[in-house]
Amino acid sequence: MARYTPGIVDDPKVQQELYKIAQAMETADPFFTLDTLYAYPPKYREGTIFKADGTTLNPGSGAGVYCYRGGVWTFLG
Numbered sequence: 001m002a003r004y005t006p007g008i009v010d011d012p013k014v015q016q017e018l019y020k021i022a023q024a025m026e027t028a029d030p031f032f033t034l035d036t037l038y039a040y041p042p043k044y045r046e047g048t049i050f051k052a053d054g055t056t057l058n059p060g061s062g063a064g065v066y067c068y069r070g071g072v073w074t075f076l077g
Contacts (some may be wrong), residue, residue, distance in 0.1 A: 010027070034065065044068050 004025050006018030025043040039049055040059075044069060054063025061075035068074075 046070075 004022045007038050008021050009015050009018065034049070037050050038053050038056040040057065041048060041051070043051075048068040049065060051065050052059055052063060059066050059073035059075070065076040066073040067076055
């Protein structure tokens with residue numbers, strides 16, 4: 001996860017909001033949600049994960065979650 005360090009600004013209210021944003025970015029969610037894709041991601045690399053619709057985008061095993069590993073899309077379920 002990228003780190004965000006707020007810069008110094010003159011307005012105390014803006015500074016407070018920047019600190020809230022930084023804190024929120026550091027807080028991990030206990031889950032994540034994948035949007036269904038209908039085309040391959042424009043940029044991907046080893047470890048990219050996405051959820052295919054299975055019709056418009058079918059990397060080989062229909063609808064489900066895929067991971068790009070070893071140069072191929074691997075069906076995860």
